[in-house]
Amino acid sequence: MMHGNRVKAESNRMYTLKMALDSSLRGAQTDIGVLASADTHTAGIMVWNYHDEDKHAPGEPVVVNINNVPATKVTVTQYLIDDQHSNSYEVWKKMGSPQNPTAAQIAELEKAGQLQTPVPAQKMNISNGKLQLKLSLERQGVMLIKLDW
Numbered sequence: 001m002m003h004g005n006r007v008k009a010e011s012n013r014m015y016t017l018k019m020a021l022d023s024s025l026r027g028a029q030t031d032i033g034v035l036a037s038a039d040t041h042t043a044g045i046m047v048w049n050y051h052d053e054d055k056h057a058p059g060e061p062v063v064v065n066i067n068n069v070p071a072t073k074v075t076v077t078q079y080l081i082d083d084q085h086s087n088s089y090e091v092w093k094k095m096g097s098p099q100n101p102t103a104a105q106i107a108e109l110e111k112a113g114q115l116q117t118p119v120p121a122q123k124m125n126i127s128n129g130k131l132q133l134k135l136s137l138e139r140q141g142v143m144l145i146k147l148d149w
Contacts, residue, residue: 002046004037009034009045011033013032014032026052031050032047043066046145056083059137061136062135064133064134066131072126073149075149077146083141086116088112091112131147
């Protein structure tokens with residue numbers, strides 16, 4: 001869902017490759033990182049909140065500033081994977097972790113594994129090529145933000 005070429009994306013909470021190789025992702029804070037791409041009429045921004053310690057924690061505020069958008073209006077779609085969205089593993093655990101799920105359970109797991117949008121797609125105005133999105137992202141969560149124009 002991310003098309004075109006990779007573009008520069010920065011985060012003030014993203015672990016460097018050296019840090020990840022030296023100590024894994026076990027620091028005092030989670031790794032809130034970003035990766036982005038852009039094409040002629042679309043852009044994709046993937047944001048994550050990760051830590052090697054798989055603990056639950058409340059969502060953290062994340063501000064995504066998008067620059068150089070060559071349009072005046074965009075459609076913004078957010079796809080989310082966290083404990084409550086697009087996560088068949090969590091549904092499987094709530095089922096009691098069946099080793100041989102029934103056909104009905106398999107259907108439920110397949111449905112739970114589909115990408116979900118926590119909010120409907122929105123039309124948004126671009127001002128001077130810029131858009132700012134304020135999000136909350138749970139620990140171990142991943143969000144893909146798709147812009148289409």
